[in-house]
Amino acid sequence: MLRNASLLGLASLLLVAGCAAETDETSAEGSEEAITSASQDKVLDVPFYFSVPKSAITTPLNRSAYPYPTVWNPSTEVEEAGLRVIAVNQNGTSVANRRAARIDMAKKLGKAGVLQDGDITLSLRPNLAGTMPYPHIQMGVTHASLVYTQNGEAFNIDSPLDSDHVGQFSAPFFVGGPASNGVNEPGVDAIQIIRPRNMTDARRAQLRTWVGALKAGINRINGQRAQVKFQKDYMAPRFAATGMTPKQTVTKLGQIILEQDKTTKLPMYCSEFAWHMNALSACSAEEIENAGPEGADCVDPVFDPMPLVTTEEGQIGLAEGPLSNVLVAPAADRAKLIGQIFAPGDPGALSSGHRAVAEQVAPLMNGLSQFYMGKASGAPADLLAAGGAQLNAGVGNVGNYSPTAFIANATLPAGVRQLDYVATVVFVDGAADYAKAQRLAQNPVP
Incomplete structure (x- = not known):
């Protein structure tokens, strides 16, 4: 499938952007402006490869305990995949407004039990859709934070353990503006909440x-x-x-x-x-x-370090998150969907460093695409085993716990997964988008 040197390149592709930690990277990760959808039927235009299967959304929410609208937001391509969105109005784009909205969110969702001690929040960059296979396989995730509470309010503590990241989702990494080195952060306007079982x-x-x-x-x-x-x-x-x-x-x-x-x-x-x-x-x-x-x-x-891919029943590899959403689509659509994951698009939303890596390893995607095709077509595990073993050899058969591992595991069926997807918090800029979310919240929500 791939030579060993190529496999090492593929491994770098899947793991090198596991955390957004440096301001020279995050400042160029892409503006979070206008992440909301122009459609009157959605809060976000989110692709299936940034989503979770609807069947995987089983964690109950006490929606009466918090003031924000909660919406089922289907993906643009797969009806049975999407995100359970909690919309928060940040009333503009100033750093002060963004900080206030995130602190308010952390207080209210902490009190409501939507954010709990031990939850993992993942920074979601919707604008990375349609860029290159590498952020698609990462499911749009760039950073992982650990949640803890004080007096019922939620806070985050992250590596790096510094003032640019740690706080009440109120540090420059989350709200934007100047970091400690003077570089402007773009902020984070969507976070996935994942809960260890x-x-x-x-x-x-x-x-x-x-x-x-x-x-x-x-x-x-x-x-x-x-x-x-x-x-x-x-x-x-x-x-x-x-x-x-x-x-x-x-x-x-x-x-x-x-x-x-x-x-x-x-x-x-x-x-x-x-x-x-x-x-x-x-x-x-x-x-x-x-x-x-x-x-x-x-x-x-919460889980053992995960391989890149796996053929074991009831398990998932680091690079297989989007495949879970392919498998809930009609069989006739799966090949086309896999093609969308691995299709090169517009890399303009990627930082220069991430773009260089993505372009370097683009020719190496064929092996992983073949593995996806095999699984999506129902190929038996023994036929996939050799290709899977070769892919895993690219990381020296060493498991890992990249940010994507948390949400990938949460896409598995309830009987086997070790984490649950809770919701996606989306910060909208103003009254019109918030009113739309309030209207859509009247529809059924898983």
């Missing part, structure tokens, strides 16, 4: 304790000792880069937070940090302090 009330309480300890010691942990800084190499999850197991790296993060370990460097990208903190939430401080060299037995990840 293994979070209990006890784990949510322990997560709040771990976040509190990290915030209390952050100036020493990351200021003086630089132990949990941001890392850019999404091809090197910590357990693979250090020769440790995931259980050991989660334990080590806990020991760093407790300041039991004051020397180990454990840099992490955004989704890696979120994944580790959720796994750590099953542990008490005492269990981490007393852990042996193999790591604490209490560590409980």
Whole structure:
């Protein structure tokens, strides 16, 4: 299917943009202006490959507990795929208005239980639709944040653990405007809410304790000792880069937070940090302090690091999220839809760096496209196994937890998935779009 060198390029394609962490990247990711639809029947013009199957939307919402309209927003191509949109009016595009709207959202959706401790929010860039295969396979996602609550209100804590990202969805990364280095961020106008199924009330309480300890010691942990800084190499999850197991790296993060370990460097990208903190939430401080060299037995990840693709029943690979939406379309439409995922479009919305990578690896998409075609046509697993093994060899058969992994897993059937899609919060600029959302909210919503 592909030579080994090409496979490494494909792996870079799928993982290199896993987090939007640097302002020189995010400032050029694409303006979030006018993400709303001109259609009177939709809030967003969202393609199927940025959506989830309608059948996967099973998490109940207490819609009477928050003031915002909730809308079923079907994708533009597949009727049975789309997004459950919660529309928030930001009353304009100024940084002040955008910040106020995001803080208000975090307060109200936290109080309503729509945002809960341990939830993962993913920054969705609808304007990346129709660009190039690489952001399509990423499902339009560029960054992962971890949610925690205080007094019922929701907050986010992300890697990088800095003032450009951490807050009440109110930092420059989310609201736009100048970052700490003076570069203007475009902001984020749509966020996906994903909920781990293994979070209990006890784990949510322990997560709040771990976040509190990290915030209390952050100036020493990351200021003086630089132990949990941001890392850019999404091809090197910590357990693979250090020769440790995931259980050991989660334990080590806990020991760093407790300041039991004051020397180990454990840099992490955004989704890696979120994944580790959720796994750590099953542990008490005492269990981490007393852990042996193999790591604490209490560590409980929401999912194991995922392969690029898989032929295992009830599982999904990092690169297979859009395929879930193809499979809910009529069989006669699937080949055309797969063609849309892998079709080159207008790369103008991509940053210069992302565009260069996408253009470099564009010829390598054929192998993944063939894998999609095989699965969509119902090819037996044994016929797909060789191609899947070759694709996974491109990342050295090392699993990962990129931002897309969270939403890809949430597209699986209820009986096998480990995360649930909750909703997509969309910030609209003014009264007309908000009134449209209020009208559409009268229609049935899954």
